[in-house]
Amino acid sequence: MLIQRLSLGLLTLFVVSVIIFLAVSMLPGDAAQAMLGQAATEETVEALRKRMGLDQPPYIRYFTWLGGILQGDFGTSIANGREISELLGGRFVNTIHLAVFAAVISVPLALILGLLAALYRNSIYDRSVNVVTLSSISTPEFFVAYILILLVSVKLGWFPSLANVSPDTPFAERLYKTFLPAMTLTLVVVAHMMRMTRAAIINLLASPYIEMAALKGINRRRIITHHALPNAWAPIVNVIVLNLAYLIVGVVVVEVVFVYPGLGQLLVDSVQRRDLPVVQACCLIFAATYVLLNLIADILSILTNPRLLHPK
Amino acid sequence: MTEPESQFESVDAMPPPPRRDEGRLAVAWRELKKAPFSAKIGLIIIVTYIFVALFAPVIAPYGESEIIGPQFELAEKAPPFGTDHLGRDMFTRLIYGARNTVGIALVTTVFAFMLGGTLGILAATLGGWMDQLVSRTVDVLMAIPALIFAMLLLTIFGTSVVNLIIIIGVLDSTRVFRIARAVSLNVVVMDFIESARLRGEGLGWITLREILPNIMPPLVAEFGLRFCFVFLTISALSFLGLGIQPPTADWGSMVRDTSTLITYGELVPLLPAAAIAILTIGVNFVVDWFLHKTSGLKDEH
Numbered sequence: 001m002l003i004q005r006l007s008l009g010l011l012t013l014f015v016v017s018v019i020i021f022l023a024v025s026m027l028p029g030d031a032a033q034a035m036l037g038q039a040a041t042e043e044t045v046e047a048l049r050k051r052m053g054l055d056q057p058p059y060i061r062y063f064t065w066l067g068g069i070l071q072g073d074f075g076t077s078i079a080n081g082r083e084i085s086e087l088l089g090g091r092f093v094n095t096i097h098l099a100v101f102a103a104v105i106s107v108p109l110a111l112i113l114g115l116l117a118a119l120y121r122n123s124i125y126d127r128s129v130n131v132v133t134l135s136s137i138s139t140p141e142f143f144v145a146y147i148l149i150l151l152v153s154v155k156l157g158w159f160p161s162l163a164n165v166s167p168d169t170p171f172a173e174r175l176y177k178t179f180l181p182a183m184t185l186t187l188v189v190v191a192h193m194m195r196m197t198r199a200a201i202i203n204l205l206a207s208p209y210i211e212m213a214a215l216k217g218i219n220r221r222r223i224i225t226h227h228a229l230p231n232a233w234a235p236i237v238n239v240i241v242l243n244l245a246y247l248i249v250g251v252v253v254v255e256v257v258f259v260y261p262g263l264g265q266l267l268v269d270s271v272q273r274r275d276l277p278v279v280q281a282c283c284l285i286f287a288a289t290y291v292l293l294n295l296i297a298d299i300l301s302i303l304t305n306p307r308l309l310h311p312k
Numbered sequence: 313m314t315e316p317e318s319q320f321e322s323v324d325a326m327p328p329p330p331r332r333d334e335g336r337l338a339v340a341w342r343e344l345k346k347a348p349f350s351a352k353i354g355l356i357i358i359v360t361y362i363f364v365a366l367f368a369p370v371i372a373p374y375g376e377s378e379i380i381g382p383q384f385e386l387a388e389k390a391p392p393f394g395t396d397h398l399g400r401d402m403f404t405r406l407i408y409g410a411r412n413t414v415g416i417a418l419v420t421t422v423f424a425f426m427l428g429g430t431l432g433i434l435a436a437t438l439g440g441w442m443d444q445l446v447s448r449t450v451d452v453l454m455a456i457p458a459l460i461f462a463m464l465l466l467t468i469f470g471t472s473v474v475n476l477i478i479i480i481g482v483l484d485s486t487r488v489f490r491i492a493r494a495v496s497l498n499v500v501v502m503d504f505i506e507s508a509r510l511r512g513e514g515l516g517w518i519t520l521r522e523i524l525p526n527i528m529p530p531l532v533a534e535f536g537l538r539f540c541f542v543f544l545t546i547s548a549l550s551f552l553g554l555g556i557q558p559p560t561a562d563w564g565s566m567v568r569d570t571s572t573l574i575t576y577g578e579l580v581p582l583l584p585a586a587a588i589a590i591l592t593i594g595v596n597f598v599v600d601w602f603l604h605k606t607s608g609l610k611d612e613h
Contacts, residue, residue: 008448008451012448012451012452012455013455015452015455016452016455016456019452019456020456020464023464023465023468130600131350134350134593134596134597134600135589135593135596137540137592137596138540138589138592138593138595138596139585139588139589139592139593140544140547140548140551140564140585140588140589141548142548142551142567142571142585143567143582143585143586143588143589146567146571146574146581146582146585147582149574149575150574150579150582245457246457248457249457249458249459249460252459252460252548252552253459253548253551253552256551256552257571267460267463268463268552271463271464271467271554272553279464279467282460283456283460283461283464286456286457286460287455287456287457287460290455290456290457291455294451294454294455
């Protein structure tokens with residue numbers, strides 16, 4: 001079961017890389033044409049095409065591309081001729097930093113809030129948390145971001161509205177500068193995670209074996225910890241990992257709002273510039289992260305659920 | 313002779329049966345009056361948006377892309393909200409945004425549900441290679457984050473409304489598929505499905521009469537949530553400049569166009585963003601009430 005899932009994960013990675021490669025090569029026009037513009041003669045375009053290897057059949061280009069990536073060589077950017085791995089390195093670290101920062105705040109917060117809401121169901125606490133999370137789940141990231149900028153940055157002046165960090169920014173200053181983007185992500189993600197946690201636990205509390213345990217006279221805390229939680233782990237872990245994956249992606253909009261030098265902004269810029277190799281590289285990294293997180297979610301739910309560990 | 317008596321008593325104690333002339337509408341109306349405050353607010357919001365979307369040309373003081381003055385005119389000179397970066401009336405654009413942004417999101421969600429729901433239930437019921445095939449395809453599609461995949465596909469196929477609907481719809485149907493499949497799987501292993509199979513019921517009966525009614529509450533709730541998600545995705549794409557294109561009035565791109573004003577402490581960029589947020593909040597309130605009602609029957613204890 002586990003090995004099967006792992007190999008499927010690797011297969012998925014492979015197929016995803018093929019899709020990304022094919023999708024980008026389906027873009028109208030090609031890189032050589034885009035670089036030289038409309039005025040270029042057919043001969044110069046052809047020459048550049050040859051130099052960039054665009055005249056070779058797709059499958060050869062795919063394996064050249066993949067082989068390069070496996071050795072850490074993503075090719076060169078069309079827009080400015082720089083090594084892509086050079087462009088990516090610092091930005092990838094920045095994006096991960098932001099996502100981890102947001103996750104460290106949001107995951108424990110969401111679990112505690114969700115568990116409490118499920119336990120004190122229909123209480124005033126549950127209802128108010130419900131209304132608040134519903135509202136924050138419903139707001140676009142840029143709305144949350146601009147409200148935070150307006151209140152915390154423009155009116156109060158506590159945190160900067162631009163998260164312009166550089167590789168040699170000290171960690172403390174980095175945290176200070178990325179506080180608003182991280183808060184934005186947290187606000188967006190916590191609500192979702194918390195509601196799913198609450199739903200998973202309430203769902204379990206409604207099942208007959210919990211009623212049975214209650215009828216046996218077992219106290220409430222023991223029912224939750226020994227009976228409900230073991231079965232709730234799978235959905236909860238799933239929710240957490242999926243939200244982490246969401247964080248990695250949700251950073252795109254947030255990075256653009258806060259002009260944060262991360263992977264997401266590089267992607268948006270590159271799509272607008274039609275810088276194919278960079279778009280490919282960014283998509284591949286986002287997708288690979290996403291595949292791995294999903295893989296972890298599945299493995300964890302297999303490990304925490306005996307029924308999946310020993311299928312009939 | 314005690315038994316008939318007790319039966320009589322129990323019948324007597326029961327509430328009077330509903331009157332025959334009471335139709336579905338009346339029942340719905342009675343349920344509505346019992347709805348919590350937040351759900352009523354949600355319904356009012358939804359009805360208002362529908363009204364605004366339908367009668368946009370009547371309500372709006374100017375044309376959708378009519379230039380009425382200098383750019384970024386203050387609210388005092390062009391009430392109520394001033395003008396945007398091209399000198400178009402913000403209020404008018406907000407009203408037309410209800411029609412464009414919400415309409416496109418709704419069509420996309422319906423498309424995603426028809427596709428994902430059907431495949432999800434079928435995959436859970438049939439299992440085997442069909443389940444493997446669709447699930448793995450969905451795995452691959454979901455392995456690429458939706459927003460990023462959508463950006464990629466939109467650059468390839470061009471940013472028209474039809475492309476937007478198809479691309480987001482297909483990408484989002486993968487989420488619907490997963491949920492439909494997961495909840496169906498829980499139902500498929502139940503004994504009553506087994507007994508329906510042993511009775512010799514066909515695939516149509518099992519999916520429509522045995523599984524669908526049991527997974528309907530989570531699916532309906534999911535529809536509301538997915539609508540919000542699609543709506544937010546489309547807005548995010550527009551905000552990044554890859555969604556609904558100008559001159560169509562759309563809330564996401566309006567935020568993008570006026571975002572520079574935020575550093576001057578102006579509220580204008582928040583208006584279209586708030587329009588997005590208020591509708592999704594309204595939908596969520598209604599969904600929540602629905603979830604509460606449908607789950608409340610199951611776990612009274």
